[in-house]
Amino acid sequence: MKRLKKIPHIPATSLRSFDQGFSFLAKQKFSIIILLFITLVVLPGKLHAQEKSKVELTDSTKVHSAKKATLMSMALPGLGQAYNKKYWKIPVIYVGFGVLYYFIKTNGTEYHNFREAYDIVATNDTVNFDNEYAMKYNYNLALLEEGRNYYRRNFELSLIITGLLYVLNIVDASVDANLYSFDINDDVSLRFEPMSDQYFSYKPVPAIGLRYRF
Numbered sequence: 001m002k003r004l005k006k007i008p009h010i011p012a013t014s015l016r017s018f019d020q021g022f023s024f025l026a027k028q029k030f031s032i033i034i035l036l037f038i039t040l041v042v043l044p045g046k047l048h049a050q051e052k053s054k055v056e057l058t059d060s061t062k063v064h065s066a067k068k069a070t071l072m073s074m075a076l077p078g079l080g081q082a083y084n085k086k087y088w089k090i091p092v093i094y095v096g097f098g099v100l101y102y103f104i105k106t107n108g109t110e111y112h113n114f115r116e117a118y119d120i121v122a123t124n125d126t127v128n129f130d131n132e133y134a135m136k137y138n139y140n141l142a143l144l145e146e147g148r149n150y151y152r153r154n155f156e157l158s159l160i161i162t163g164l165l166y167v168l169n170i171v172d173a174s175v176d177a178n179l180y181s182f183d184i185n186d187d188v189s190l191r192f193e194p195m196s197d198q199y200f201s202y203k204p205v206p207a208i209g210l211r212y213r214f
Helices: 012-060 066-075 079-083 089-122 132-136 141-178
Strands: 188-192 208-212
Touching: 066 079, 066 141, 079 089, 079 141, 089 132, 089 141, 132 141
Parallel strands: none
Antiparallel strands: 188 208
């Protein structure tokens, strides 16, 4: 009969150490697998979602530039109003400029005619003594001077109003652009409530309050 070999005895402490080491390695391996999964699958998807949300946010919240509207109205009156989508203001602006152009041309022409006639009469210019305005006002120097000053004043005033209209067009475009994204609510409420006067008495007194809600 063959003699059976004696199996060496392994101490219990060594087995426990081996089990603990194996468990530690298994846990480490599992952690590495989880980390790789997060790195390769979860994070790219999350980053892609964040980038997508940023793009959507940027597209949905485009800034309406007041500076751009101002520069556009400076370059061409009414262009800033078109940028602000206030199209009804464009014909108003150009009707105003058209009326002012008429007054500038009319007053400028009359001023030139009265000044020319005044100079002819004042200098006793016999060559041009048949001037229409000089003859029309019977060579009266005072009337010619009065007409010259009147139309010169109107001519200068028309130029000033035209400049003001140009500036107003720029200011209007800038203000509209700043209020473009502002939520203006027409809800204006009026209600009655008691009020205590802290200077004279603490008794409730009737009062009317007007409250605006935006």
